[in-house]
Amino acid sequence: MSEPSAQSQPLVEFREVSKRFGAGPLVLDQITLATRPGDFVSLIGPSGCGKSTLLRLIAGLTSVSSGTLTVDGLTPEAAAAELAFVFQEPTLLPWLTVAANIELPLSLRGILPAERVATRQRVLELVRLNPKASAYPRQLSGGQKMRVSIARALALSPKILLLDEPFGALDEMTREHLNEELLAIRERHAWTAFFVTHSVAEAVFLSNRVLVMSANPGHIHTEITIPFAYPRTEQTRLSRDYHDLVAKVSRILRSVETDTV
Amino acid sequence: MSRRVLNILLPALTGALVLAVWHAIHLALSEDLRFLLPTPGAILEAFRTNGDVLARAALNTTKGALLGFTSAVIISFFLALTLSLSSLVRVSLYPYLMILQMTPVIIFAPILVIWAGAGLPSVSIITFLICFFPLVVNTTQGLVSTDRNLVELFAMWRTSRVQQLLHLRVPAALPYFFTGLRIAATLAPIGALVGDYTAGSSAGDGGGLGFQAIIYSSQAKYPALFATAATTCILGFIFTSAVLALSWLALHHWHESYENTDK
Numbered sequence: 426m427s428e429p430s431a432q433s434q435p436l437v438e439f440r441e442v443s444k445r446f447g448a449g450p451l452v453l454d455q456i457t458l459a460t461r462p463g464d465f466v467s468l469i470g471p472s473g474c475g476k477s478t479l480l481r482l483i484a485g486l487t488s489v490s491s492g493t494l495t496v497d498g499l500t501p502e503a504a505a506a507e508l509a510f511v512f513q514e515p516t517l518l519p520w521l522t523v524a525a526n527i528e529l530p531l532s533l534r535g536i537l538p539a540e541r542v543a544t545r546q547r548v549l550e551l552v553r554l555n556p557k558a559s560a561y562p563r564q565l566s567g568g569q570k571m572r573v574s575i576a577r578a579l580a581l582s583p584k585i586l587l588l589d590e591p592f593g594a595l596d597e598m599t600r601e602h603l604n605e606e607l608l609a610i611r612e613r614h615a616w617t618a619f620f621v622t623h624s625v626a627e628a629v630f631l632s633n634r635v636l637v638m639s640a641n642p643g644h645i646h647t648e649i650t651i652p653f654a655y656p657r658t659e660q661t662r663l664s665r666d667y668h669d670l671v672a673k674v675s676r677i678l679r680s681v682e683t684d685t686v
Numbered sequence: 687m688s689r690r691v692l693n694i695l696l697p698a699l700t701g702a703l704v705l706a707v708w709h710a711i712h713l714a715l716s717e718d719l720r721f722l723l724p725t726p727g728a729i730l731e732a733f734r735t736n737g738d739v740l741a742r743a744a745l746n747t748t749k750g751a752l753l754g755f756t757s758a759v760i761i762s763f764f765l766a767l768t769l770s771l772s773s774l775v776r777v778s779l780y781p782y783l784m785i786l787q788m789t790p791v792i793i794f795a796p797i798l799v800i801w802a803g804a805g806l807p808s809v810s811i812i813t814f815l816i817c818f819f820p821l822v823v824n825t826t827q828g829l830v831s832t833d834r835n836l837v838e839l840f841a842m843w844r845t846s847r848v849q850q851l852l853h854l855r856v857p858a859a860l861p862y863f864f865t866g867l868r869i870a871a872t873l874a875p876i877g878a879l880v881g882d883y884t885a886g887s888s889a890g891d892g893g894g895l896g897f898q899a900i901i902y903s904s905q906a907k908y909p910a911l912f913a914t915a916a917t918t919c920i921l922g923f924i925f926t927s928a929v930l931a932l933s934w935l936a937l938h939h940w941h942e943s944y945e946n947t948d949k
Binding site: 484486505508509510512514516518519520521529530533534561562563 | 833835836838839841842843844845849853854857858860939940941942945
């Protein structure tokens with residue numbers, strides 16, 4: 426995995442994008458943002474700051490009210506094949522086995538069985554869950570379900586991975602473990618990530634760019650660059666610089682939250 | 687004693703106790719009233735002497751019940767699909783479904799006999815009408831209660847409506863469908879019996895259990911009447927067990943309702 430290159434075309438580009446639902450208040454106000462291939466962008470901010478909406482705009486699940494948004498030079502709707510979404514819930518179909526859950530989106534895209542099986546084995550290997558291929562979701566732990574959900578997203582070979590608080594419901598240990606696993610997978614598969622989280626530590630550990638957002642209406646308050654080289658490991662968490670950055674982002678986040686209240 | 691042995695032994699003991707009390711009540715009655723409560727032994731004897739008649743009647747009732755039940759399952763499924771398309775369709779049709787449900791179908795039995803003919807046609811239509819409502823309501827509820835997150839996931843995959851229906855809405859509705867099916871399965875034999883009671887016929891096949899019940903009570907053959915009731919119970923038991931088995935087959939791998947039964 427190379428470092429994000431500054432010269433290449435933006436992969437996702439927001440130009441003065443605003444969003445409101447119906448006649449409601451402005452949810453996102455004048456968002457301008459460009460990401461380069463390989464960026465890992467975390468979005469953090471008080472609830473109601475529109476970070477999930479921003480993700481859903483990229484996903485094409487909802488559309489912009491004004492401004493332009495392009496994904497790999499296309500509209501989000503047209504760029505569906507480049508995108509995969511990991512939701513806060515594992516969103517596995519309970520009536521399908523782990524294997525069938527991962528293969529379903531592939532078969533819906535018309536991919537043939539032999540290739541589906543190969544892809545499924547490859548992505549389950551990435552999350553070390555091949556032994557659970559024939560299990561049903563209810564037989565898995567919360568962390569395992571989330572890993573299957575991530576594997577399913579990766580099976581689509583996306584250029585852009587959108588993650589909406591995927592580890593929010595997990596305990597601290599599992600979360601840290603999955604953070605490391607996610608970065609390890611990223612070493613082998615170049616995708617750009619948008620990651621919504623409430624955890625400052627998680628944002629700093631994973632990202633090269635952390636966007637602190639403020640609410641009413643949602644906009645990008647501050648961008649913090651996280652300079653640590655990838656791959657990052659447990660050692661990164663122990664470093665002085667890491668702790669300083671976590672403290673800095675927390676301070677900004679707190680000021681944003683008190684402003685909002 | 688293991689739980690498993692107790693699970694069989696305890697209900698058997700209850701049954702024996704009930705039969706003993708029953709027999710005791712029979713003996714406690716004055717001689718001239720004893721015919722109103724035949725002893726379990728007399729009912730068993732009636733089973734033996736009327737076995738052929740009861741078996742044939744049970745077969746006829748089963749035919750009516752199966753025909754009405756199966757057509758209710760099929761037609762209710764397609765109606766539920768239509769209802770799940772939009773809330774406007776639901777708003778337009780629901781009040782009339784409710785009215786249909788509240789209509790005492792039995793009142794129309796004489797008219798049904800004229801329209802469709804006595805015996806099997808009327809019996810299966812009455813069964814159909816009785817089974818229909820719980821099936822439609824539950825299946826529709828299932829089709830519109832799909833987890834929002836999963837709907838978003840399918841939207842993300844840009845699936846067609848048909849794909850979404852086949853791979854998401856229908857499987858997600860299965861637990862609801864089986865709830866309806868279980869209710870309908872308990873109603874079907876009773877529906878067929880009541881249908882037969884009001885619109886049965888001795889023509890051709892000799893009528894079902896309802897028709898036979900009328901004959902026995904007019905002849906004051908009370909042990910045989912009790913045997914007819916017991917036969918209906920057995921029929922209902924078979925129907926319900928079959929549906930429970932189907933439900934288990936379809937759901938036990940994944941649904942919460944079977945969480946602790948197969949681990």
